[in-house]
Amino acid sequence: MAELTITFLGTGTSQGVPVIGCECAVCGSVDPRDKRSRSSIYVQSPECSWVIDTGNDFRVQCLREKIKRLDAVVYTHSHTDHIMGFDDLRVFCFSGKKIPVYASPETMKDLKRVFNFAFNGENMFPGYILPEPHEVEGAFMLGNTELVPLPVKHGRAHVNGYLLSRNGRRLAAYLCDCKEIPDAVIEQIEGTEILIIDALRRRPHPTHLNVDEALEIAGRVRPGQTWFTHLCHELPHEETEGTLQPGVRIAYDGLKLEA
């Protein structure tokens, strides 16, 4: 078995693709890789499994990928496209099991505000969600995988990307929403086997990396493979991938990577 299997639950930007009411070529595309639900990954290791983010499409993504096991949830930030599937975690709390939730103190504060009913300790009926909050202040372990938070800037929001390492090997870095990546983070993830990075569209955007900016970062990180995610409807899968250099690909919903 691979040390880590990463399944892309979603690869879309906040509105998802197709966009409601849009008649553009990508929104009308018949290529299944052009259907992008809200960005999230499911990670399986030999010891345990977790998701990074639970967006609006979380329930449908779990059904599509037939997810039966989830031992923890890790959040990047509290934008709605990353947290709104939170309540559907309840199925992983059956028989009174608590689900560990990892987030920065800032993101945890938002989760506790938005989902107060889940954190206030009053909902103890069977079948309700039972989160066990863990504020991320530094590296932590899920099974034998080390998760190192990677603080990046995404407009006014502070986002934690994550580096996933096992036995000292940098297996994957996940940077789903970002505009600025500090040099210290580039150093931490340099040479990782897999880089998954925000590449919203070709045009510049105030809070997301575009394709050229993501390529520039990838050139500095020098990963084994680069996968673009958090994509909008301006990037047709097939056509865009054809313009990228070898080793740089466009992720799509349902894609599985092994490291």
Ligand SMILES: [Zn+2]
């Ligand atoms: Zn997002």
Ligand SMILES: [Zn+2]
């Ligand atoms: Zn469109």
Ligand SMILES: [Zn+2]
């Ligand atoms: Zn965001």
